[in-house]
Amino acid sequence: MNNFRKWEIKKIDKKDFPPQLKVIKNCPEFLYYRGNWDNKIFEKSLAVVGSRRMSRYGQEISKKMVSELAVQKISIISGFMYGVDTQSHLSALEMGGITIAVLGGGLNVLTPPENEKLYWQILENKGLIISEYEKDFQPTLWSFPQRNRIVSGLSSLGILVVEAGLKSGSLVTARIAREQGKKVWAIPGQIGCSVAEGTNYLIKNNLAKMVTESGDIFKKSSKTNQEVIFESLDPLENLILKELKVEALSMDELSIKSGVDVVQLSTKISMMALEEKVVEENGKVYLNSV
Amino acid sequence: MLTKILSVANLGLQALEIECEVNVAAKGFPAFTIVGLASKAVEEARERVKTAIINSDMEFPLAKITVNLAPADLPKDGACYDLPIAMGILSSSNQIDLGEEKVYFFGELSLDGTLRHCRGVFLLAILAKEKGVKKIFVPRLCANEAAVVEGIEVFPVDNLKEVIAHFRGEKKIRPLKKIESEELLENMRVQFDFSEILGQNSAKRALEIAAAGGHNVFLMGPPGSGKTMLSRALPGILPPLSEAESLEVTKIYSITGNIAPGSSIIRERPFRSPHHTTSQIGLIGGGSNPRPGEITLAHRGVLFIDEFPELSRGSLEALRQPMEDGYVSISRAAGSVTFPCQFMLVAAANPCPCGFLGDSKKECRCNVHQIANYQKKLSGPIMDRIDIHLTVPAVDVNQLMINKENIKSEKSEEIRKRVVAAREIQRQRFLKIEGVYSNADMKNKHLKELAKLDDKANILLKMAVNKFNLSARTYFRLIKVSRTIADLDNSEIILDKHVAEALQYRVKHED
Numbered sequence: 001m002n003n004f005r006k007w008e009i010k011k012i013d014k015k016d017f018p019p020q021l022k023v024i025k026n027c028p029e030f031l032y033y034r035g036n037w038d039n040k041i042f043e044k045s046l047a048v049v050g051s052r053r054m055s056r057y058g059q060e061i062s063k064k065m066v067s068e069l070a071v072q073k074i075s076i077i078s079g080f081m082y083g084v085d086t087q088s089h090l091s092a093l094e095m096g097g098i099t100i101a102v103l104g105g106g107l108n109v110l111t112p113p114e115n116e117k118l119y120w121q122i123l124e125n126k127g128l129i130i131s132e133y134e135k136d137f138q139p140t141l142w143s144f145p146q147r148n149r150i151v152s153g154l155s156s157l158g159i160l161v162v163e164a165g166l167k168s169g170s171l172v173t174a175r176i177a178r179e180q181g182k183k184v185w186a187i188p189g190q191i192g193c194s195v196a197e198g199t200n201y202l203i204k205n206n207l208a209k210m211v212t213e214s215g216d217i218f219k220k221s222s223k224t225n226q227e228v229i230f231e232s233l234d235p236l237e238n239l240i241l242k243e244l245k246v247e248a249l250s251m252d253e254l255s256i257k258s259g260v261d262v263v264q265l266s267t268k269i270s271m272m273a274l275e276e277k278v279v280e281e282n283g284k285v286y287l288n289s290v
Numbered sequence: 291m292l293t294k295i296l297s298v299a300n301l302g303l304q305a306l307e308i309e310c311e312v313n314v315a316a317k318g319f320p321a322f323t324i325v326g327l328a329s330k331a332v333e334e335a336r337e338r339v340k341t342a343i344i345n346s347d348m349e350f351p352l353a354k355i356t357v358n359l360a361p362a363d364l365p366k367d368g369a370c371y372d373l374p375i376a377m378g379i380l381s382s383s384n385q386i387d388l389g390e391e392k393v394y395f396f397g398e399l400s401l402d403g404t405l406r407h408c409r410g411v412f413l414l415a416i417l418a419k420e421k422g423v424k425k426i427f428v429p430r431l432c433a434n435e436a437a438v439v440e441g442i443e444v445f446p447v448d449n450l451k452e453v454i455a456h457f458r459g460e461k462k463i464r465p466l467k468k469i470e471s472e473e474l475l476e477n478m479r480v481q482f483d484f485s486e487i488l489g490q491n492s493a494k495r496a497l498e499i500a501a502a503g504g505h506n507v508f509l510m511g512p513p514g515s516g517k518t519m520l521s522r523a524l525p526g527i528l529p530p531l532s533e534a535e536s537l538e539v540t541k542i543y544s545i546t547g548n549i550a551p552g553s554s555i556i557r558e559r560p561f562r563s564p565h566h567t568t569s570q571i572g573l574i575g576g577g578s579n580p581r582p583g584e585i586t587l588a589h590r591g592v593l594f595i596d597e598f599p600e601l602s603r604g605s606l607e608a609l610r611q612p613m614e615d616g617y618v619s620i621s622r623a624a625g626s627v628t629f630p631c632q633f634m635l636v637a638a639a640n641p642c643p644c645g646f647l648g649d650s651k652k653e654c655r656c657n658v659h660q661i662a663n664y665q666k667k668l669s670g671p672i673m674d675r676i677d678i679h680l681t682v683p684a685v686d687v688n689q690l691m692i693n694k695e696n697i698k699s700e701k702s703e704e705i706r707k708r709v710v711a712a713r714e715i716q717r718q719r720f721l722k723i724e725g726v727y728s729n730a731d732m733k734n735k736h737l738k739e740l741a742k743l744d745d746k747a748n749i750l751l752k753m754a755v756n757k758f759n760l761s762a763r764t765y766f767r768l769i770k771v772s773r774t775i776a777d778l779d780n781s782e783i784i785l786d787k788h789v790a791e792a793l794q795y796r797v798k799h800e801d
Contacts, residue, residue, distance in 0.1 A: 194653050250683040251492040262492045270793040283681030
């Protein structure tokens with residue numbers, strides 16, 4: 001069994017911090033960390049924040065964006081909580097990227113406990129786990145927003161808000177980031193969706209730049225092969241893909257829209273799932289985005 | 291003088307002949323004693339019998355009356371010995387003449403002498419036929435239960451006066467005409483029709499497959515998506531009860547007193563929906579004098595459990611073995627009984643405690659731990675015994691209204707025709723294999739021979755196993771469901787399209 005405790009806890013002083021962190025307001029005097037500190041990994045780094053209660057859409061988009069950025073050797077900094085944070089760490093790891101987690105508690109306190117595996121995976125993949133608190137400090141309500149200043153402070157490129165409610169920690173982080181002079185990006189969401197209200201608010205009030213593709217954050221001309229998927233010889237398959245491109249649908253809705261009966265349709269969907277063209281979850285069929 | 295009257299006691303699903311010996315002594319102080327492991331209900335027969343006899347204008351002898359219910363070591367319960375005891379007293383005191391012929395008496399008396407509805411009359415009739423007893427006297431309210439049994443005369447009795455008049459030769463009771471069970475089976479009506487449910491075509495298709503192969507079903511969906519309604523319509527597409535099956539079910543219903551007064555054998559497949567707080571004993575059966583539980587009452591029918599994960603862990607585990615065996619043995623101090631329980635399990639659940647996980651309109655209010663705990667209950671051995679897993683999405687009412695014309699709704703009757711045809715194919719297939727009646731009953735060793743896959747189907751199945759990380763158990767379940775889909779398609783060999791459709795009903799949780 002892999003135990004993260006075998007990684008030694010080290011301490012780093014303010015003078016050795018990456019330059020972008022030194023200048024922030026309330027900069028901590030020192031930080032505890034596990035892993036191998038190297039200021040190079042912060043040269044190209046992005047903070048990703050968002051709701052703990054992520055929607056399927058948020059999950060898909062953060063997966064897509066973070067993976068694309070991680071491939072381009074951008075370090076992903078996030079807060080290790082469940083929801084968007086965990087998803088961002090995971091997507092970065094999946095692409096072999098470096099990811100940094102800033103905890104809201106001490107380094108020996110595992111919050112949330114489900115993320116134990118993620119903890120040592122980050123360390124094994126040259127990442128860092130950072131905290132400004134003593135090693136056994138229990139996270140509290142105020143310590144989470146506290147650590148957010150470090151999350152955004154460490155980033156060189158800015159912060160990306162994936163999904164956020166109107167009164168959420170993510171909006172607080174966005175405000176802190178602005179005060180630190182960082183760039184703030186936000187992904188737009190569906191109107192009326194509670195976890196999109198915050199991000200849409202940021203965009204509407206010019207508090208954040210709208211992001212619709214990873215290139216908006218970091219440009220390095222790479223052509224996405226998204227469109228290639230929509231070419232298929234089978235007319236029914238094309239019809240299904242066309243409908244799914246608009247929104248995810250349940251089997252019945254698909255049946256009504258395409259006019260094909262459920263027996264034939266479910267046979268087809270199974271085949272398409274096998275070919276990784278679609279994903280089924282919670283009774284709905286989604287277009288496979290990755 | 292001593293008189294011996296025959297009656298019947300029920301033990302589990304078995305009926306046993308008992309002798310009710312009544313002695314009205316010429317000497318001794320007036321008294322009325324009942325012996326023979328009688329329960330409180332039987333003890334109290336003294337007051338009912340005495341009053342009923344007097345109220346029927348007969349004389350209650352002022353003498354020492356002793357009643358012995360033999361065999362003495364068998365516990366007797368229920369009020370159904372009132373009539374035999376009353377007849378014994380009247381005969382012993384020479385007020386009526388019962389003659390030499392063997393007769394069963396059975397029934398509870400009310401104080402004015404009328405007979406009440408009681409449990410187990412159907413089993414009594416079957417026993418009478420076995421033992422060669424030609425005549426039975428039972429309460430009119432439950433006489434129809436007995437009237438389906440051939441070769442016996444059933445005398446429906448309204449009150450004590452009628453029986454007395456019958457044996458005094460004053461006015462004979464007319465025996466009931468035999469009721470043909472076949473004609474009863476055909477007059478079946480459907481309680482809920484599938485055509486009444488708008489949309490949900492994929493769920494309907496899944497239930498059709500489940501009905502055709504006898505597969506257990508698991509329905510997951512947010513509140514209001516129609517899980518309960520779909521399950522209630524399920525009995526309507528199940529094949530009708532065969533005569534043998536119907537008698538099995540009637541036995542169980544007769545013994546538990548679940549047959550409505552005046553009606554005869556059970557013709558509809560049982561649909562039981564116990565609440566999730568039902569105790570383990572209530573579900574499985576038990577008690578000091580073992581009685582059938584919900585799983586036995588659902589024999590040959592459907593056991594529907596809503597809010598499945600809310601069921602206590604003990605009940606969930608207790609369900610496992612009976613589901614596998616098709617019967618349940620209950621041992622108590624009083625003895626051991628075996629109840630049949632071949633049912634189709636339909637379990638329904640919300641995706642999370644609040645019900646809205648993954649819903650596009652409403653936000654889920656549960657935290658991660660709650661969801662993890664909830665779904666932990668949904669994994670494990672019990673879920674492994676369920677072949678068809680289905681997600682029922684919430685229905686968008688607006689869309690239903692707009693697309694009303696485009697939605698085709700089949701009647702339950704049409705679906706049932708296809709189900710019956712598929713069951714017939716299975717019956718032929720499993721003629722030689724004991725204990726297997728439907729595809730769901732197939733054991734893994736049968737699959738190779740009885741569920742042949744064509745090459746393309748085989749490749750597809752292997753692909754799916756790799757892609758979706760399917761376990762060996764899931765693999766076999768997939769083949770069984772594919773077999774049923776092929777049967778519905780009237781195909782001897784399982785083709786790739788059948789497998790592809792069956793893949794829709796696998797567990798689709800991530801990790």
